[in-house]
Amino acid sequence: MNEDTLTSLALGLLRGPGSNSRTILGLAGPPGAGKSTLARHLVAEVQRVEGPGSAAYLPLDGFHLSAAQLDRLGLVHRKGAPETFDAHGYVALLRRVTADRFRDIYVPDFDRDLDEPVAARHVIPPQARLVITEGNYLASAESPWSEARRLLRELWYVDAEDAVREERLLSRHRAGGRDEATAWHWVTTNDHPNGEYVKESRSLCTRIVRAEGLPVARDGRSVL
Template identity: 80%
Template sequence: MNEDRLTALALGFLRGPGSNARTILGLAGPPGAGKSTLARHLVAEVERVEGPGTAAYVPLDGFHLSAAQLDRLGLAHRKGAPATFDAHGYVALLRRIAADRFQDIYAPDFDRTLDEPVAARHVVRPHTRLVITEGNYLASADAPWPDARRLLRELWYVHTEDAVREERLLRRHLDGGRDETTARRWVNGNDHPNGEYVKAGRAVCTRTVLGSGLHEAPQRGSVS
């Protein structure tokens, strides 16, 4: 069986002493780094090896505030910034995922076509042993993100070169209906500062992996 290195690491959480416990793996990184792609890949590979429902995907993006709430708060122009997430709700869900092995636990997602969060698209089953969660701000030092981090077995930083990320983000905004001028303005004025904020948390992550390929990257100040 040819398991890529990161899949082997994820599968390692399910083997050995205490392997019947539920493990939560976090992926952090700036916008466009490839976190959701990696998370979905790992979930699919773990389920291929261990069986359906043994892994689950829980994205922070499901905790985006709705357009109505962003308008109420005057934050529509900063959508995607830390203040535009229900961070405490996300932490509460992680706590339940860590503690509750008896019920199906439903998790929201973000629908890029609607440009809105949607409820209950993902599910963590009672027999789920590995939950992979990803989001921009999991390595942030600001409250309540350290509370989320304490629930994680490991936190991996997903690194992709800025030029590649920005091209991905530009394409994402164009596909979402923005014209090129507006899309570039959004990348430069919103996605870029958010990404710079995220980079400051890299040192607290367990390891650094490459978002453009499923490989480990050289560590820069990360912990073992």
């Protein structure tokens, strides 16, 4: 699917019965598949058509545990794995997004320069009718991820060739200060098993898409 088709599909979620309610679209997929790139692109395109503030972005990465908490739990070496997220906090925010239409809702993000989560980087304004959330584990059948799934109107699986993802992840880790050997070790011992776990939930998604043709920076981050 090209980017125009994906934009049309996203806009279609805002048409028909209940079009004035708030809809949450989820994007799942393995690390480096292009989820954040696609999410940001769709938010921008929906706002271009529907007006400022009509769509908003909610990344799961904002619910990464901090380095201090990972150290406390002995999970530094597994950063990015399911158990290194505040999954219950993420589900709680999704529930608020579905229920609260009268106040700004602030959303955390993950800062790759700091290598830490940061509070309130994004905002979901009251007029937002489409919220796009993305993260590795949104399709997981395990609790509490399954609770998040029930709050989503649709869940798309963002697919990419393993070799493409690997190169993006290596670029991302090098940009974050890791040398070549350390970056390669992290991809093979951490990103790869996390990605294989994510692939198991592919069949549980509404549709399979690719974020091809969208600009991605050399460090693997979206340039949108």
